[in-house]
Amino acid sequence: MSANTKVSERDLLSEALGVSAATMTLHSKEPLGAGSVTGIEVPGAQNLLYYVDTSQITVAAETGWASEDTRVWMHPADPHLPAxxxxxxxxxxxxxxxxxxxxxxxxxxxxxxxxxxxxxxxxxxxxxxxxxxxxxxxxxxxxxxxxxxxxxxxxxxxxxxxxxxxxxxxxxAAAGTPATDFAWEPETLLDETDRLRARFSSISWTKRSPGAERRIRWYESREVDGTADLLDSIRTLIGRIDGGRPRTVVHGDLHYGQLFLDDQGQICSVIDVDTLGIADPAEDAAAFAAHAIASARLTDAHNRARVWDLADGALARWGDDPLVRALTGVQLLGHLIAANDRRDADAADQLRASAHAVLDGRMPSTGAR
The missing domain is CATH 3.30.200.20 (Phosphorylase Kinase; domain 1)
Structure with missing residues (x-):
């Protein structure tokens, strides 16, 4: 069966296992290759977690059921990650x-x-x-x-x-205290992040980062309510930006959850540098701002205002660059689609509103605290 056919992942798994789709529960869904990989819990003596993969990425060996364009495996037998x-x-x-x-x-x-x-x-x-x-x-x-x-x-x-x-x-383990567990002040953490970004730019590295364009194309294929307008706004904003922008080495997925601080609140280590690449500096600024926006609504009430201040401060500091605003919108669009896949309508609505605010040059925390 073609992955392009309008058949749900539950139905594909139901067909493969001979189990009623009505008993299954969606666990997760993410883009991968030409399609996606969807986690689905199947009830039994113990709940079993299966993944339906329509990425069409070649693997060295299959670990479950496979057809021409769909494979199914049970966690942790991920054929892409044989270790x-x-x-x-x-x-x-x-x-x-x-x-x-x-x-x-x-x-x-x-x-x-x-x-x-x-x-x-x-x-x-x-x-x-x-x-x-x-x-x-x-x-x-x-x-x-x-x-x-x-x-x-x-x-x-x-x-x-x-x-x-x-x-x-x-x-x-990384040295220091995770920034998520540290009582930082937003402007101080942003100062530290700017210093870290400057140090990243000095790294000797040649691999290019794929950047936002690949994500935009995948999001276009996953249109859900409200994403078409966002994509139009993103492309319009990007279309106004002059070419010939500088490239430098960036972390590739920079956010405060990747940072570890010493006792003085200075960044002493960083994790997940496997996304290191040469790209527009706006990529790291946008990833940082979008993660803060998406995290603010999930943060406990005691810290929520501080995380919103971090998001607002990031955009006040870096958002004069229209590409930062556009790429923040791209990042938030990914969070929105993930919320939609989880059937979390409240989160999707809040992320959609935040993305529109960012693209319009407004602060996303307005009315959201």
């Missing part, structure tokens, strides 16, 4: 870490997982934590080089203890 299943269980993690001189004292804990892209697990080893990042085998050498290049530029990153060609990287 994932081998580290997801206690005995495998223990054996691997022993070879690196660590004694695992807990089972692996999933911290983050983007199916088909990457996973992050944490394993306690005595008084410290060892972090395991799983990526596609084709990307692991670039990830390790990015860590080396970033460290060589004097930017703190987790130390790489070892890595494998299958796509596994074993790292230390």
């Amino acid at each position: 994932l299943a081998s580290i997801s269980f206690d005995h495998a993690a223990t054996a691997l870490l022993e070879r690196l001189g660590f004694t695992a004292t807990s089972a692996p804990e999933f911290i983050a997982y983007r199916p088909g892209r990457r996973a992050v697990l944490r394993v306690a080893a005595g008084d410290e934590s060892v972090w395991v990042k799983i990526v596609r085998p084709s990307r692991v050498e670039s990830l390790v080089r990015a860590h080396t290049a970033t460290a060589d530029a004097g930017i703190g990153v987790p130390f790489v203890h070892g890595w494998s060609a299958e796509g596994m990287v074993i790292m230390s």
Whole structure:
């Protein structure tokens, strides 16, 4: 069956498993390749998590059911991330870490997982934590080089203890306190972020970042209520921007959740530098602003105003550049589509309103606190 046919992922999984689609629950949905990868929980003695993948990305070996343009696998047997299943269980993690001189004292804990892209697990080893990042085998050498290049530029990153060609990287914890757990002041954190961005620009690196254009094309294929107007506004704004803009090395996914601070509130380390690339500096500014906007509504009431101040401060500082506004809109559009996929209508409405505000040159927190 063609992935372009109007058949839901639940129906595709129902056909593959012989289980009623009505009993299934949507877990997640993300863009991948030419299509998407959708997580669906299937009830049983234990809830089982399956993924329906219409990306049409070639893999070395299938780990589940596959047709010409759709594959289905059960977590953690992600065919794009062949190292994932081998580290997801206690005995495998223990054996691997022993070879690196660590004694695992807990089972692996999933911290983050983007199916088909990457996973992050944490394993306690005595008084410290060892972090395991799983990526596609084709990307692991670039990830390790990015860590080396970033460290060589004097930017703190987790130390790489070892890595494998299958796509596994074993790292230390980042130095400092996560910014999400620190009592920063918005303007102080933005000052620190500007200093970090300047240091990123000094990194010796040649790989280009794909930038926003690829995301825009995928979002156009995923039109939901209200996204067509946003896409029109984004393209109109981008169309007014003169060409010949400078390019520099950027983090590629910069936001305050990637930052770690010392006791004085200075950035002492940063994580997830596998997105390192040459791009317009507006990419990092927009990613930072959009993440703050999307996070503000999820932050506890005690900190919500501070995160809105961070979002407003980021746009006040960097938003005179129309490309920052346009790319912030692009980032928020991705959050909006994800909220729509989760059937979270309130979040989708708030993100849509925030995106329109940003594209119109207004502050997104107006009326949102």
